[in-house]
Amino acid sequence: xxxxxxxxxxxxxxxxxxxxxxxxxxxxxxxxxxxxxxxxxxxxxxxxxxxxxxxxxxxxxxxxxxxxxxxxxxxxxxxxxxxxxxxxxxxxxxxxxxxxxxxxxxxxxxxxxxxxxxxxxxxxxxxxxxxxxxxxxxxxxxxxxxxxxxxxxxxxxxxxxxxxxxxxxxxxxxxxxxxxxxxxxxxxxxxxxxxxxxxxxxxxxxxxxxxxxxxxxxxxxxxxxxxxxxxxxxxxxxxxxxxxxxxxxxxxxxxxxxxxxxxxxxxxxxxxxxxxxxxxxxxxxxxxxxxxxxxxxxxxxxxxxxxxxxxxxxxxxxxxxxxxxxxxxxxxxxxxxxxxxxxxxxxxxxxxxxxxxxxxxxxxxxxxxxxxxxxxxxxxxxxxxxxxxxxxxxxxxxxxxxxxxxxxxxxxxxxxxxxxxxxxxxxxxxxxxxxxxxxxxxxxxxxxxxxxxxxxxxxxxxxxxxxxxxxxxxxxxxxxxxxxxx
Numbered sequence: 001x002x003x004x005x006x007x008x009x010x011x012x013x014x015x016x017x018x019x020x021x022x023x024x025x026x027x028x029x030x031x032x033x034x035x036x037x038x039x040x041x042x043x044x045x046x047x048x049x050x051x052x053x054x055x056x057x058x059x060x061x062x063x064x065x066x067x068x069x070x071x072x073x074x075x076x077x078x079x080x081x082x083x084x085x086x087x088x089x090x091x092x093x094x095x096x097x098x099x100x101x102x103x104x105x106x107x108x109x110x111x112x113x114x115x116x117x118x119x120x121x122x123x124x125x126x127x128x129x130x131x132x133x134x135x136x137x138x139x140x141x142x143x144x145x146x147x148x149x150x151x152x153x154x155x156x157x158x159x160x161x162x163x164x165x166x167x168x169x170x171x172x173x174x175x176x177x178x179x180x181x182x183x184x185x186x187x188x189x190x191x192x193x194x195x196x197x198x199x200x201x202x203x204x205x206x207x208x209x210x211x212x213x214x215x216x217x218x219x220x221x222x223x224x225x226x227x228x229x230x231x232x233x234x235x236x237x238x239x240x241x242x243x244x245x246x247x248x249x250x251x252x253x254x255x256x257x258x259x260x261x262x263x264x265x266x267x268x269x270x271x272x273x274x275x276x277x278x279x280x281x282x283x284x285x286x287x288x289x290x291x292x293x294x295x296x297x298x299x300x301x302x303x304x305x306x307x308x309x310x311x312x313x314x315x316x317x318x319x320x321x322x323x324x325x326x327x328x329x330x331x332x333x334x335x336x337x338x339x340x341x342x343x344x345x346x347x348x349x350x351x352x353x354x355x356x357x358x359x360x361x362x363x364x365x366x367x368x369x370x371x372x373x374x375x376x377x378x379x380x381x382x383x384x385x386x387x388x389x390x391x392x393x394x395x396x397x398x399x400x401x402x403x404x405x406x407x408x409x410x411x412x413x414x415x416x417x418x419x420x421x422x423x424x425x426x427x428x429x430x431x432x433x434x435x436x437x438x439x440x441x442x443x444x445x446x447x448x449x450x451x452x453x454x455x456x457x458x459x460x461x462x463x464x465x466x467x468x469x470x471x472x473x474x475x476x477x478x479x480x481x482x483x484x485x486x
Contacts, residue, residue: 019064070150112137157214179221
């Protein structure tokens with residue numbers, strides 16, 4: 001175990017601190033809204049108590065001072081308690097912070113004097129305004145020096161200030177203080193005594209909750225050059241002024257002035273204590289409300305989680321059921337498709353046979369028509385070749401008007417006429433038979449075309465029937481699912 005850690009634990013557990021009650025009281029007021037320090041008796045408050053108590057025992061001359069817990073808490077947020085204790089001792093002794101608490105805060109008042117002289121040089125109009133309203137540095141800047149800005153300002157700004165202090169020394173407090181006064185100058189010039197004090201308590205820390213504003217402030221503080229020579233000069237002026245006051249003042253007057261100053265400091269600290277107590281109560285109330293809201297949200301989320309889990313189980317069951325129905329539907333569709341394909345093949349073969357029959361009948365009809373035309377052409381040629389027939393028939397095949405026969409050949413003419421009429425009747429009969437065959441062939445063609453149309457309609461009906469069955473099955477399944485979901 002680290003020897004320093006052992007020493008801290010031994011001091012906390014064995015020795016008693018005269019400021020134990022003040023430490024315990026301040027622990028509960030230190031960053032009450034921070035997760036690490038908000039729980040009474042938690043790890044954060046326990047470590048903070050150990051460090052504050054250890055330092056109060058370690059430095060018996062100064063002991064524990066109000067506000068010291070904020071600096072210790074900032075260190076605890078970055079390192080273990082034994083290292084935080086070591087750094088706290090380093091800041092108090094080597095960086096001179098403990099000097100501010102000695103000899104009735106004499107060195108602290110010297111720092112106030114130096115700040116006012118720097119204001120007179122860098123911000124003369126604000127310095128004159130503070131003189132006119134009677135506002136002195138110890139009325140608003142005491143916490144800045146004693147707690148290193150840790151008590152009121154946001155942590156991300158405090159971390160930058162502590163880093164600068166460890167690198168540059170305690171004089172960086174003047175840089176940050178002047179930067180604060182310079183950025184708030186316009187508001188402070190319009191405020192009276194009470195308004196200025198109130199502005200320092202609330203609006204100034206609140207303004208730097210924005211990281212952008214805090215970053216600009218730190219950039220301004222780093223850009224301000226304050227030499228150690230100048231600070232030494234102001235310190236010498238302060239001590240000269242104090243010696244002159246002591247020589248001019250009677251002891252009673254000096255004690256009365258010191259008493260008034262201590263009373264003012266006490267009243268100011270009491271006011272700050274009340275403000276911190278109010279902040280603590282407000283923070284606890286806010287935390288209680290946030291906790292209640294968080295618990296309500298947690299209950300609501302748990303209920304939603306249970307409902308979601310049940311919905312998930314139902315959805316998985318529904319998914320399995322739908323997969324089974326989908327498999328059945330696919331199987332049914334496959335069977336219907338196979339059936340339809342076989343019917344289409346069958347109907348296709350029938351249609352092919354019908355087309356073949358129609359083609360054969362068309363060829364026979366064309367051949368018959370060609371033969372009839374040939375026969376008619378032969379008859380026409382014979383008629384034209386016969387002198388007697390050409391007299392009776394025109395070129396179109398119609399009978400001509402016959403002149404009265406001669407007396408001597410009347411019988412021959414009658415016989416020949418009867419022969420021609422018989423031959424004409426035969427030709428007409430043959431022509432009628434040919435026309436009848438043609439009509440029969442056309443009827444067969446129409447009948448085949450009718451059968452072909454019926455076959456095509458059957459194929460289309462088979463396709464539509466399969467599609468309608470499939471669509472009806474899908475609609476039925478979907479409707480059943482919607483009713484179950486409802």
